[in-house]
Amino acid sequence: MSLAIIKDTVQQVATAITAALELETEIVNENLMIIGGTGRYREKIGAYEESGDTDSHFVYAECLKSGQEYINFTPENDPFYDAKEGELAEICYPIKVDGRVLGLIGLIAFTEEQRSAMIGKTLALRTFLQSMADLIAGKYIVSQSNEKLMNTVSSLLSTHDDSVPFEGILGDSPTMKTVKSRAFHVASGNSTILLTGESGTGKDLLARSIHRESPRRDEPFVSVNCAAIPEMLLESELFGYEKGAFTGASREGKLGKFQLADGGTLFLDEIGDMPLHLQVKLLSCIQNRQVDPIGASHPVDVDVRIIAATNKDLEALVRANQFREDLYFRLNVIPISIPPLRERREDISVLTDNIIKKFDGIMGRHIDSVSPEAMEKLLSYPWPGNVRELENAIEYAMNMEESDTITLRSLPEKLLRGRSPKSSAGGTLRERMDDAERDIIAESLARNGTSLAGKRRAADELGISESTLYRRIRTLGI
Numbered sequence: 261m262s263l264a265i266i267k268d269t270v271q272q273v274a275t276a277i278t279a280a281l282e283l284e285t286e287i288v289n290e291n292l293m294i295i296g297g298t299g300r301y302r303e304k305i306g307a308y309e310e311s312g313d314t315d316s317h318f319v320y321a322e323c324l325k326s327g328q329e330y331i332n333f334t335p336e337n338d339p340f341y342d343a344k345e346g347e348l349a350e351i352c353y354p355i356k357v358d359g360r361v362l363g364l365i366g367l368i369a370f371t372e373e374q375r376s377a378m379i380g381k382t383l384a385l386r387t388f389l390q391s392m393a394d395l396i397a398g399k400y401i402v403s404q405s406n407e408k409l410m411n412t413v414s415s416l417l418s419t420h421d422d423s424v425p426f427e428g429i430l431g432d433s434p435t436m437k438t439v440k441s442r443a444f445h446v447a448s449g450n451s452t453i454l455l456t457g458e459s460g461t462g463k464d465l466l467a468r469s470i471h472r473e474s475p476r477r478d479e480p481f482v483s484v485n486c487a488a489i490p491e492m493l494l495e496s497e498l499f500g501y502e503k504g505a506f507t508g509a510s511r512e513g514k515l516g517k518f519q520l521a522d523g524g525t526l527f528l529d530e531i532g533d534m535p536l537h538l539q540v541k542l543l544s545c546i547q548n549r550q551v552d553p554i555g556a557s558h559p560v561d562v563d564v565r566i567i568a569a570t571n572k573d574l575e576a577l578v579r580a581n582q583f584r585e586d587l588y589f590r591l592n593v594i595p596i597s598i599p600p601l602r603e604r605r606e607d608i609s610v611l612t613d614n615i616i617k618k619f620d621g622i623m624g625r626h627i628d629s630v631s632p633e634a635m636e637k638l639l640s641y642p643w644p645g646n647v648r649e650l651e652n653a654i655e656y657a658m659n660m661e662e663s664d665t666i667t668l669r670s671l672p673e674k675l676l677r678g679r680s681p682k683s684s685a686g687g688t689l690r691e692r693m694d695d696a697e698r699d700i701i702a703e704s705l706a707r708n709g710t711s712l713a714g715k716r717r718a719a720d721e722l723g724i725s726e727s728t729l730y731r732r733i734r735t736l737g738i
Contacts, residue, residue: 263289269399270296286366306557327361349375353389433604447473454591455569457598460648463569471525479524487530501554518551526564532572543587601643615654630666644703698736
């Protein structure tokens, strides 16, 4: 967190110091950015002193590193004092919180009269600056505590803690064991993770489990679906905005998801749907660990771990110039691919049992088992919607079933229509073609979603118009 979170207070303190002492005041943060000032420094707010080089040997950089005050009544004799404004004297005092230097207060003289006053009242000015530094530090601590509380509350209101330990992610197939083992191994780190897999494979659940097993487990887990938020709103959702940043903006401003996730994990779902112009801003945010809220004059430091997810081929999007290559490499530090359900059919039985137990409590039903014929149908169906589609099918069957065993007759019609790869399909050529087309469209919708945007993507993927897609959906009874 930077002093920028109390920039209004910082400016008020700068104004008060100048009003009391009739000396110009400059306040910089730990990155040497001017965040408060009077006179000529007020116009430079947002600019950087000493070119922002905190590793240099100039005065402010050294004060930040040492945490010591600086007093100079003849700056022209100090080779490391860059007197670009014609400064004649300065007293600089550090702003500290728990031993960490968050910034500096500079009291500057520009006339001989001011310099003489500083020389004659040095002790009193040092004491006064110490009090002002302590005031700013106190305001910072209170504001930081309030923001942490607001972040936690906002996170609780906007997200649900559906995280489960890795052993709660069901599946004993070799591929799922590999996925869980790899995810558990990297959870303790801080590197960016890219989860890939078809819709409904459980990318969100795996992301929450990684967060739960990480050192950030007690901090917020914030999830953003980049495809579900309109493009015009996505920037403000991610990065936030300052009060009055644009027409209709909240008077209090708004914290973005990056700030809400500060200290924790930010899950960027459907990252492949992020607009190109926001990809640039996201890349800068990840690289610099700072966000630029809309309307802000300076960036805000954030500490988040990024877990991104997509059901798209990002490499193909990069080749098509629809996704930035540099952002792809920044996100793809640790890739984890979740296999579709049709490639791990041995997991269907245990998943089905777990889903039945889940809905038994919700629906007040008591289902004991699944008949062999119904289980054979579950095992042979291709599951284009993966685990999510399986859960929907079991919920449907439990609503339809009158006995305590799920039977073939209670399964959704689309499962009963589905052809097992090992069976020879009957029917006329038209019926077989309709079955094949139905499966292709259903699989595309499962990947892209059934929202308006999802259907638009499915139509593009299938090479047909949206009106044709809607007509075939109605005709085929999808």
